Amino acid sequence: MLENNGFTDNFEDALLEIEYAFENISFFRDHMIQAGLTPKDIKSPEDFLKIPPTTKRHYRKNFPLGTLAKGVTLKDPALYRTQSSGTTGERLISVEYGYIFLERAINSISVNPDLFSAFTSEPRKHCIYSAPNCSDVECSNPNSTMKSRTLNDGSLVLSVYHDLLTTPDKIYTQNLEEIDIYEPELFYTDPTHLAHLSKKMIEFKYTPPQVPIILTFTQSNQLNKKHILKAFKQNSKLARVMSMTEFGFIAVECPMKRMHANTSSYYLEFIVNGKPAKKGELAELYITSYYQGCMPHIRYKTGDLYRVLDEKCECGHEFPVVEIEGRISNMFFGDNSIKLTPNELDQIVGAPDWLELYKLHQSENDFFTFSYITNENYKKGSEDYIKEELIKCLGENVTIKFENVPYIPSARGGKYQFCSSNVGEQLLNEGFSI
Numbered sequence: 001m002l003e004n005n006g007f008t009d010n011f012e013d014a015l016l017e018i019e020y021a022f023e024n025i026s027f028f029r030d031h032m033i034q035a036g037l038t039p040k041d042i043k044s045p046e047d048f049l050k051i052p053p054t055t056k057r058h059y060r061k062n063f064p065l066g067t068l069a070k071g072v073t074l075k076d077p078a079l080y081r082t083q084s085s086g087t088t089g090e091r092l093i094s095v096e097y098g099y100i101f102l103e104r105a106i107n108s109i110s111v112n113p114d115l116f117s118a119f120t121s122e123p124r125k126h127c128i129y130s131a132p133n134c135s136d137v138e139c140s141n142p143n144s145t146m147k148s149r150t151l152n153d154g155s156l157v158l159s160v161y162h163d164l165l166t167t168p169d170k171i172y173t174q175n176l177e178e179i180d181i182y183e184p185e186l187f188y189t190d191p192t193h194l195a196h197l198s199k200k201m202i203e204f205k206y207t208p209p210q211v212p213i214i215l216t217f218t219q220s221n222q223l224n225k226k227h228i229l230k231a232f233k234q235n236s237k238l239a240r241v242m243s244m245t246e247f248g249f250i251a252v253e254c255p256m257k258r259m260h261a262n263t264s265s266y267y268l269e270f271i272v273n274g275k276p277a278k279k280g281e282l283a284e285l286y287i288t289s290y291y292q293g294c295m296p297h298i299r300y301k302t303g304d305l306y307r308v309l310d311e312k313c314e315c316g317h318e319f320p321v322v323e324i325e326g327r328i329s330n331m332f333f334g335d336n337s338i339k340l341t342p343n344e345l346d347q348i349v350g351a352p353d354w355l356e357l358y359k360l361h362q363s364e365n366d367f368f369t370f371s372y373i374t375n376e377n378y379k380k381g382s383e384d385y386i387k388e389e390l391i392k393c394l395g396e397n398v399t400i401k402f403e404n405v406p407y408i409p410s411a412r413g414g415k416y417q418f419c420s421s422n423v424g425e426q427l428l429n430e431g432f433s434i
Helices: 011-024 026-034 056-062 098-109 113-120 169-182 191-203 222-231 342-349 384-394 422-429
Strands: 079-083 093-097 126-129 186-189 213-215 238-244 248-253 259-261 266-272 282-289 300-308 321-327 332-334 337-340 355-364 367-374 399-404 419-421
Touching: 011 026, 011 266, 011 282, 026 056, 079 098, 093 098, 098 113, 098 248, 113 186, 113 238, 126 169, 126 191, 169 191, 186 191, 191 213, 191 222, 213 222, 222 238, 222 342, 222 355, 238 300, 321 342, 332 355, 332 384, 332 419, 332 422, 337 384, 342 355, 342 384, 355 422, 367 384, 384 399, 419 422
Parallel strands: 126 186, 186 213, 213 238, 355 419, 367 399
Antiparallel strands: 079 093, 238 248, 248 259, 259 321, 266 282, 282 300, 300 321, 332 337, 355 367
C-alpha cells in the first residue's frame, strides 16, 4: 500500500480528470494506449503510478491541437495564456480558462490571510517586478510608459533591465516614482530583483508602501529577504509563492513561514524511484490538474524537488507543509546523484552582513565556482565557513574555486539564479528522476 502523505483525499477528482483527458486530449489518449492503459484500469492511488509521467516535451511537441480539449480554440476569449521565461530551454506556452487559474490562486493563497486580502481586492493594484521574459509587455525599454506596461487586469509591470547588476539608476528612480503614482496594494516580485530595488530604496532614502509582498519567479534565499526587509521595515507580510507557468500558484507560505501545498486544486505526488516519498525525503513533484479545463495535465513531471514535512503547522491550515528544495536543473551533482540542493546551500550561506550577492555554479562533475560580491564589512576569511561546509557536502575530491568579484551576470532572459549547474541541466534534459 502507498504511504498516506495526506495527498490522496481528492483522488476521485483525479480519476475524473484522467477520463476527461483520455476522451478530449489526443496526445494523452495516445500516451495511455501506448502504455496499454485506459481510464478503467486506474482505480486506486497504486494504479495511478502505472500511468507514465507527462513532461514539457509532450506539451511543446503537441501544442496546440494535440494538447487542447476538443472544441477549444486559441481564439476563445476566456482563455488565459502564459509562457515560461525559457531559462532552461525553449519557452513553453500554456493556456487555460482564466477562472481556473484564478481559483487555483485563491485556493493556494488561502493559507495567508494578508496576501489573500490584497490579492482578491478590487480594483486590482498589483505591482510586478521581475526579469523581462516573465511578463508579456515590453518592460526592458527605459522609454516605455506606465500605460504601455499596465496589464488588462490593472497590474503595473515596472521597468527592468536585461542584466540586473548593470541596471542604470534612471530605471530605479523611474520605478520608485511610478510606485508612488500607482499606490500598489501588493508587490508581485522576483526576490533578487526586489532585493536590489530595496537597496536603491535605502540609498535614495525612499520609504516604500508597507503592503504584502509575494516572492516568486525564482527561488528566494535568506540574503534576498534580508535586503528586502531592510527597506520594508521588517514587513511581516512577506511570503514565498511557488508557481508554474503551466498551472499558476501551487504552494504558498503562511504567516508562520511554512510552505503549504494546494491539495484542493491538484492531485499532488511526491515521487522517489517511481514510488511515493516518505516524510522528509527529497522527492520530485508530479501534478495532476483538476477542473477539466482546456489543457489538463496528468502526472506532469515538474522537475521541482520538495520535501514533505512531518509536522502540523501552527497556522491551522489543512494544506500539508512542504519545503521547496529547487529545480533539478539547479541541483549540484556528483556521480549522477544529488549532493547539494539550492535550499541546502541557502542554509549554509545564510545572510551574513559582509555579503551582497552570491552564486554557486557547477560547470563539470568535479568543478564548482562560488562567486560572491562583498561590502565594507568583509574581512579576509569571512567566507571560510562556506568553503568548509561545501567541501563536506560536495566531497574533498572536487575543485571549488572561490571568486570575490565586482559583478555576476544574470542568466538568459534576465533571471538571476543563485544556483546553476551545467550537469543538472544536462541530466534534466536527459529525463533524470531521483
